[in-house]
Amino acid sequence: MKIQVLDTDYIILEDRPVVRIFGKDENSKTVCGFARGYLPYFYILPAEGRAGDIERFLSSKPDVIKYEKVLKRHPRGFSREPKEMIKVTLRNPQRVSELRDSVKTHPAAQEVFEADILFKYRFMADYKISGMGWIDMDCADVNTHTVKADRAVNVTKISPVDSATNAQMKYMAVDIETLSKSGGLPDPKEDEIIIISLSFFPENRGQKSIVLTTRGINSDTVVRCLDETEMLTRMNAITDDYDPDIITGFNINNFDMPFILKRLEILKVPRTIGRCSDKQAYTKEIIKNRARSSVPGRVVADSYQLVKKNFSFKRYGLTDVSRILLKQEKLDVAHSEISKLWNSGDKDKIARLIEYARKDAELALDLVVKKQLLDKYIELSKLSGLLLQDSLDGGEATRVENLLLREFNKRDYVMPCKPDSSEISKKEREKEDQGLKGGFVLTPKVGLHSDGLIVVLDFRSMYPSIFRSYNICPTTIVNGPEEGPEIIKTPAGYKFIAKDVQEGIMPNILGGLLEERSKAKRAMKTETDEELRKVLDAKQLALKLLSNSFYGYTGYTKAKLYILDIANAITACGRHLIHTVTDTVENRFGYEAVYGDTDSIMIKIPEKDLDAGWEKGTEIMTRINSELSGAMQMEFEKLFKSFLILTKKRYAAWKFVKENGLWKEKTEMKGIETVRRDWCELVSETMNKTIEIILKRGDTKEALNYFNGVMKDLTENKIPIEKLVITKSITKSPSSYAGVQPHIELVKKMQKRNSQDAPGVGDRVGYVIIKGNQLLSKRTEDPDYVKEKRLEIDPVYYVENQLLPPIERIFIALGFTKSELLGKGRQASLMELMRARPAQSNVFDGFVCASCGDIFSSAPLTGLCQCGGKIQIKTPSGATEKITVPAV
DNA sequence: GCTACTCGGGG
DNA sequence: GTGTACGAGTAGC
Numbered sequence: 001m002k003i004q005v006l007d008t009d010y011i012i013l014e015d016r017p018v019v020r021i022f023g024k025d026e027n028s029k030t031v032c033g034f035a036r037g038y039l040p041y042f043y044i045l046p047a048e049g050r051a052g053d054i055e056r057f058l059s060s061k062p063d064v065i066k067y068e069k070v071l072k073r074h075p076r077g078f079s080r081e082p083k084e085m086i087k088v089t090l091r092n093p094q095r096v097s098e099l100r101d102s103v104k105t106h107p108a109a110q111e112v113f114e115a116d117i118l119f120k121y122r123f124m125a126d127y128k129i130s131g132m133g134w135i136d137m138d139c140a141d142v143n144t145h146t147v148k149a150d151r152a153v154n155v156t157k158i159s160p161v162d163s164a165t166n167a168q169m170k171y172m173a174v175d176i177e178t179l180s181k182s183g184g185l186p187d188p189k190e191d192e193i194i195i196i197s198l199s200f201f202p203e204n205r206g207q208k209s210i211v212l213t214t215r216g217i218n219s220d221t222v223v224r225c226l227d228e229t230e231m232l233t234r235m236n237a238i239t240d241d242y243d244p245d246i247i248t249g250f251n252i253n254n255f256d257m258p259f260i261l262k263r264l265e266i267l268k269v270p271r272t273i274g275r276c277s278d279k280q281a282y283t284k285e286i287i288k289n290r291a292r293s294s295v296p297g298r299v300v301a302d303s304y305q306l307v308k309k310n311f312s313f314k315r316y317g318l319t320d321v322s323r324i325l326l327k328q329e330k331l332d333v334a335h336s337e338i339s340k341l342w343n344s345g346d347k348d349k350i351a352r353l354i355e356y357a358r359k360d361a362e363l364a365l366d367l368v369v370k371k372q373l374l375d376k377y378i379e380l381s382k383l384s385g386l387l388l389q390d391s392l393d394g395g396e397a398t399r400v401e402n403l404l405l406r407e408f409n410k411r412d413y414v415m416p417c418k419p420d421s422s423e424i425s426k427k428e429r430e431k432e433d434q435g436l437k438g439g440f441v442l443t444p445k446v447g448l449h450s451d452g453l454i455v456v457l458d459f460r461s462m463y464p465s466i467f468r469s470y471n472i473c474p475t476t477i478v479n480g481p482e483e484g485p486e487i488i489k490t491p492a493g494y495k496f497i498a499k500d501v502q503e504g505i506m507p508n509i510l511g512g513l514l515e516e517r518s519k520a521k522r523a524m525k526t527e528t529d530e531e532l533r534k535v536l537d538a539k540q541l542a543l544k545l546l547s548n549s550f551y552g553y554t555g556y557t558k559a560k561l562y563i564l565d566i567a568n569a570i571t572a573c574g575r576h577l578i579h580t581v582t583d584t585v586e587n588r589f590g591y592e593a594v595y596g597d598t599d600s601i602m603i604k605i606p607e608k609d610l611d612a613g614w615e616k617g618t619e620i621m622t623r624i625n626s627e628l629s630g631a632m633q634m635e636f637e638k639l640f641k642s643f644l645i646l647t648k649k650r651y652a653a654w655k656f657v658k659e660n661g662l663w664k665e666k667t668e669m670k671g672i673e674t675v676r677r678d679w680c681e682l683v684s685e686t687m688n689k690t691i692e693i694i695l696k697r698g699d700t701k702e703a704l705n706y707f708n709g710v711m712k713d714l715t716e717n718k719i720p721i722e723k724l725v726i727t728k729s730i731t732k733s734p735s736s737y738a739g740v741q742p743h744i745e746l747v748k749k750m751q752k753r754n755s756q757d758a759p760g761v762g763d764r765v766g767y768v769i770i771k772g773n774q775l776l777s778k779r780t781e782d783p784d785y786v787k788e789k790r791l792e793i794d795p796v797y798y799v800e801n802q803l804l805p806p807i808e809r810i811f812i813a814l815g816f817t818k819s820e821l822l823g824k825g826r827q828a829s830l831m832e833l834m835r836a837r838p839a840q841s842n843v844f845d846g847f848v849c850a851s852c853g854d855i856f857s858s859a860p861l862t863g864l865c866q867c868g869g870k871i872q873i874k875t876p877s878g879a880t881e882k883i884t885v886p887a888v
Numbered sequence: 889g890c891t892a893c894t895c896g897g898g899g
Numbered sequence: 900g901t902g903t904a905c906g907a908g909t910a911g912c
Binding site for chain 1: 895896897898899
């Protein structure tokens with residue numbers, strides 16, 4: 001029988017482990033296979049001549065079933081011969097850590113290997129099983145009540161099957177509504193769940209969603225329950241019946257799942273939402289705000305976490321995320337309204353709350369299903385071997401390590417154990433002293449380049465290719481004084497054994513990954529089915545991610561194979577390469593390299609026509625590549641028609657790419673933020689427009705005029721207030737804030753006006769800064785209130801604190817001075833004064849009234865204090881400068 | 889310019 | 900479960 005592996009775990013039966021494999025067969029039926037007879041083991045390298053002592057020690061241990069001498073290769077440092085090690089086999093995985101720790105401290109043991117590999121992964125590695133991979137099992141049906149599956153079987157033989165297909169998965173999204181007694185976030189110890197909404201893909205018995213509730217009216221998709229206990233019991237029953245493979249929800253890992261599990265525990269309802277009755281689901285909060293759930297036989301995938309990892313947005317609330325990604329609206333119910341609706345006694349209001357909950361679960365589901373958010377992680381599982389759950393939750397190091405284990409074992413190498421905390425701090429100190437140098441960044445020719453084209457050349461997969469071309473691997477590193485033809489010396493002087501003597505494992509793995517990636521990319525070009533094309537793209541991305549993780553892994557102090565020399569060897573090769581290329585381009589070809597970072601170089605050519613530039617770029621690429629070794633080649637894929645460089649790592653470019661013989665253009669920005677959560681929309685809009693004018697029209701004067709126009713509109717109150725709203729969130733009760741914070745001051749104000757509608761803890765407050773002569777933080781105001789009362793916004797604040805800082809960087813790179821930037825005119829001269837002072841000296845600290853001593857962060861436009869006194873410039877020393885701020 | 893600390897998302 | 904844990908963005912020197 002063939003199944004796709006979704007999850008594995010093990011149970012202990014008669015003091016021996018039984019591995020359980022949960023999967024889906026070709027008809028998408030659920031299968032659970034039991035594999036008996038597989039036992040945990042690890043390796044010991046005895047100190048010189050002390051193998052006998054180790055054996056005597058092991059023979060005294062009742063947990064040990066057997067031990068035997070085996071020949072294994074040490075993973076660190078090149079050696080021609082394997083070493084004699086002792087392989088210990090135990091009966092129970094749970095006893096391994098104890099034995100491992102006692103062996104580690106035994107004086108006759110030099111090093112212990114593979115003694116910290118999860119039993120299920122030990123099993124999967126030995127049987128070549130990957131998460132989401134297909135296997136063929138010889139098996140016989142078995143009767144059991146311990147697992148919930150369409151079929152349960154005893155497995156006698158397993159072999160991996162190579163298949164790119166995926167079984168149809170069943171998805172269920174969960175969303176709960178709760179009421180909070182405290183007023184803050186609900187607490188499962190205190191507060192109960194009032195609504196559970198579940199949504200399904202594919203449909204569950206013809207229904208897209210079901211809402212469980214203790215109030216409201218029964219219908220096809222609304223189930224009225226007596227109490228919370230019944231609601232939770234029914235949720236369990238629905239889960240059993242529908243039998244989802246994937247459980248999702250928006251922020252389910254940090255809210256819904258822990259909440260539900262805690263309520264189940266408190267109400268003594270079994271927590272068996274997984275595919276077995278003998279193991280409860282659990283969540284563990286690792287560090288604050290970082291919980292992870294485990295539901296046996298299923299996968300918990302948090303759509304919030306998936307969106308956050310795969311898209312770059314300003315905010316990640318369900319409202320914004322579904323609007324952008326799904327073009328769907330969430331039903332809006334402010335959380336303060338939930339209890340009002342719930343307790344209203346009004347059927348319609350309760351129905352509205354029910355539909356709100358339903359929509360939330362549907363959106364959470366749609367995100368995962370419609371945006372195919374799991375595809376990349378499914379591919380990562382197939383490649384690395386990790387279970388899907390761990391591909392979703394784990395980091396890059398976990399993936400690399402799991403893959404390394406399999407590949408090392410294939411060639412009789414053993415993997416080291418993870419370093420303990422004292423070893424990690426030792427490595428951190430080493431890394432601190434020796435340092436890990438990064439890529440080389442060419443000094444940029446700051447400013448606008450629009451007099452000709454820019455040819456952009458990149459090394460494709462630079463670091464992975466360096467592993468390959470220098471045969472860099474922990475297993476090939478040579479540390480002694482040896483030299484000679486068998487040894488490759490890298491530019492920084494690190495040495496590795498030549499590939500024809502012995503190929504490194506990392507170079508070998510990377511060769512496979514790079515090849516697979518080009519295959520996937522090629523297949524993508526001809527694939528017409530949109531769905532399949534997306535899967536190929538996910539695979540291609542997974543391959544890129546995984547191959548790019550190897551370099552970082554070797555420099556990660558918690559890695560089993562952290563080797564700083566390798567990380568340093570790689571970046572040094574990279575710097576050497578890009579250096580050589582730059583030198584060739586500038587000194588031999590006679591072009592100007594205007595910028596470059598790590599693996600890329602931007603070359604200015606006189607041609608202005610795109611096709612001519614394309615020809616020239618290709619020629620430059622060919623000339624460079626003919627001088628490089630075959631393994632390291634540069635690619636020419638894009639031209640910049642104009643290129644605005646602000647500093648290292650910050651630039652904007654008008655990019656042109658040739659696709660199927662046609663030119664496609666795009667603005668490319670690196671390191672220039674146009675959206676930031678503490679900037680109002682006007683800033684983003686003005687920045688984008690300014691950059692666009694500069695790049696596409698090449699007219700810096702026009703850009704400046706545009707900017708001056710925005711400032712003018714601002715002072716003349718012509719900017720819609722919506723574009724001036726700044727949002728910040730309230731994280732704790734307003735009274736407990738130590739300092740004065742603008743948005744908190746506004747909340748206090750709003751509470752005084754109407755405590756009912758004032759935002760509370762956890763809410764985001766949108767505010768604007770209005771004119772006035774008080775401290776900035778006192779001049780925050782509710783945008784609606786401003787509209788209603790026709791208050792004026794403070795243009796000085798918006799120019800000074802919002803617009804100017806980012807825009808100034810752009811104009812300064814273009815060679816403008818601040819006074820040119822601020823223009824002339826009465827208001828502007830004040831702005832100029834405010835701007836100029838802190839730049840000249842850093843004694844500027846705000847404004848002060850000469851008569852009453854009131855302090856202002858920005859000067860009142862009247863130039864006078866409320867008391868009528870003159871405003872002067874204040875310095876930190878307390879001394880007030882004699883300069884009086886002119887009135888406007 | 890760098891390092892330390894905070895906060896997200898959910899009700 | 901043979902366990903292990905974030906990361907961007909902002910404030911503060």
